[in-house]
Amino acid sequence: MQRTKIVDALKSTAFGTDVNIKGWVRTRRGNKNVSFVALNDGSTIHNIQIVIDLSKFEEEYLKPITTGACISVTGKLVESQGKGQNVEVQAENVHIYGGADPETYPLQKKGHTLEFLREIAHLRPRTNTFGAVFRIRHHMAIAIHKFFHDRGFFYFHTPIITASDAEGAGQMFQVTTLDLNNVPKTENGEVDFSEDFFGRHANLTVSGQLEGELAAMALGAIYTFGPTFRAENSNTPRHLSEFWMIEPEVAFYEIEENMQLAQEFIQYCVQWALDNCEDDLKFLNDMYDKELIERLKFVVENDFKRLTYTEGIKILEEAVANGHKFEYRVGWGVDLQSEHERYLVEKHFKKPVILTDYPQEIKAFYMKLNEDGKTVRAMDVLFPKIGEIIGGSQREEDYEKLKTRAASMGVPVKDIWWYLDTRRFGTAPHSGFGLGFERLLLFVTGMANIRDVIPFPRTPHNAEF
Numbered sequence: 001m002q003r004t005k006i007v008d009a010l011k012s013t014a015f016g017t018d019v020n021i022k023g024w025v026r027t028r029r030g031n032k033n034v035s036f037v038a039l040n041d042g043s044t045i046h047n048i049q050i051v052i053d054l055s056k057f058e059e060e061y062l063k064p065i066t067t068g069a070c071i072s073v074t075g076k077l078v079e080s081q082g083k084g085q086n087v088e089v090q091a092e093n094v095h096i097y098g099g100a101d102p103e104t105y106p107l108q109k110k111g112h113t114l115e116f117l118r119e120i121a122h123l124r125p126r127t128n129t130f131g132a133v134f135r136i137r138h139h140m141a142i143a144i145h146k147f148f149h150d151r152g153f154f155y156f157h158t159p160i161i162t163a164s165d166a167e168g169a170g171q172m173f174q175v176t177t178l179d180l181n182n183v184p185k186t187e188n189g190e191v192d193f194s195e196d197f198f199g200r201h202a203n204l205t206v207s208g209q210l211e212g213e214l215a216a217m218a219l220g221a222i223y224t225f226g227p228t229f230r231a232e233n234s235n236t237p238r239h240l241s242e243f244w245m246i247e248p249e250v251a252f253y254e255i256e257e258n259m260q261l262a263q264e265f266i267q268y269c270v271q272w273a274l275d276n277c278e279d280d281l282k283f284l285n286d287m288y289d290k291e292l293i294e295r296l297k298f299v300v301e302n303d304f305k306r307l308t309y310t311e312g313i314k315i316l317e318e319a320v321a322n323g324h325k326f327e328y329r330v331g332w333g334v335d336l337q338s339e340h341e342r343y344l345v346e347k348h349f350k351k352p353v354i355l356t357d358y359p360q361e362i363k364a365f366y367m368k369l370n371e372d373g374k375t376v377r378a379m380d381v382l383f384p385k386i387g388e389i390i391g392g393s394q395r396e397e398d399y400e401k402l403k404t405r406a407a408s409m410g411v412p413v414k415d416i417w418w419y420l421d422t423r424r425f426g427t428a429p430h431s432g433f434g435l436g437f438e439r440l441l442l443f444v445t446g447m448a449n450i451r452d453v454i455p456f457p458r459t460p461h462n463a464e465f
């Protein structure tokens with residue numbers, strides 16, 4: 001008999017027909033005559049109730065049906081008498097695929113902390129919370145592809161192994177097959193990477209942008225969507241060592257169009273979640289964050305506030321003058337900390353903010369220099385509870401200016417000759433940005449820690465699963 005997914009069975013009104021349901025036992029309760037099993041198969045946050053008439057089965061046979069066990073049940077779909085569900089299944093046939101010893105099964109009925117669940121990352125998808133989060137994660141990935149595809153952007157694959165440091169921030173994981181116990185050295189006593197696998201020094205990419213720009217200068221509008229890696233030692237609720245990034249890059253876009261794209265993109269994704277993840281969002285709203293759905297709706301309905309970094313600093317300085325205490329110093333030239341970003345978003349404007357025109361010293365080498373000679377055409381999108389969710393810019397399209405800026409920021413110019421070549425041959429104004437996928441998920445799910453929106457978080461000292 002063909003299996004029916006629980007998400008479909010719960011919507012069915014074909015009462016009296018036989019169905020086959022397979023899934024994992026969430027709970028089993030009852031008395032000496034009847035057992036009620038709450039079964040979940042991951043297709044929805046909701047369980048289906050299986051009613052087992054104990055007189056029809058050997059007691060011993062049913063014994064392994066405990067929390068965590070996997071079973072297949074065939075029986076009649078009937079209208080439920082109980083509260084909280086419309087349908088249930090009266091078991092006629094029960095097959096047990098695998099028991100889960102109640103003595104050792106780590107997930108019990110009682111709520112576990114998110115921290116504890118991170119220690120059993122192989123089982124946490126079986127919980128309501130992570131089922132909801134990972135279903136939403138899937139829907140967000142679909143929304144992202146749909147958004148760009150519908151607008152004529154091409155999905156472009158950039159390499160994971162690269163030789164360049166796109167952000168110039170020196171936060172890269174090295175990729176090598178050299179024997180670390182016996183590293184070949186040059187005459188100067190330095191590591192001889194010519195003996196390494198690629199014949200040169202190589203790393204995991206921190207961003208697909210540089211390669212993405214090459215594609216934008218040919219295909220017009222592209223986006224990347226892939227894993228990126230940062231070896232920064234920051235143990236915060238917003239940083240991962242391995243995270244996914246979406247990076248659109250568009251020829252002929254100036255920064256204003258780039259900002260508009262960023263706003264429409266996020267709003268589209270959030271609306272998609274509201275339209276397609278209703279049950280999971282309701283669950284997260286009730287469990288973790290009573291204002292979640294309200295906040296999502298607010299973001300969809302309101303334009304983001306746009307202002308310059310310089311204007312932002314003024315607001316922060318006024319806040320300090322009025323007695324607000326920040327941990328980090330405020331002043332023109334400083335790199336904004338999350339506490340500053342969140343002050344602007346949550347306290348001052350009470351809506352998402354796009355901050356532009358940052359001092360060139362604190363931004364990457366590829367950003368276009370403004371006429372003032374001090375600021376660059378950068379744009380960071382700042383979100384409530386998150387801080388920076390998007391970083392992007394208009395790119396410097398002038399060959400000489402780009403080369404000079406790269407050199408002055410210590411970027412090894414000879415390694416990026418292939419990138420600079422786009423400015424030698426048919427250069428054009430262009431812009432793009434990067435959205436941190438997990439930061440978007442933090443916002444959409446209302447989870448507080450970025451480790452809880454990715455199936456297998458990678459952070460300093462943590463890569464067990």
Ligand code: 4AD
Nearest residue numbers: 207209239240243247389390391392433434436439
């Ligand atoms: O601001 P970032 O470093 O910008 C870039 O990498 C550009 N190449 C993007 C572009 O213009 N194409 O990173 C972009 C976004 C951040 O705004 C943040 O959302 C996310 O990536 N991000 C991280 N997310 C999780 N963990 C980390 N360690 C992250 N670092 C950046």
Ligand code: MG
Nearest residue numbers: 380388390391
């Ligand atoms: Mg940034």
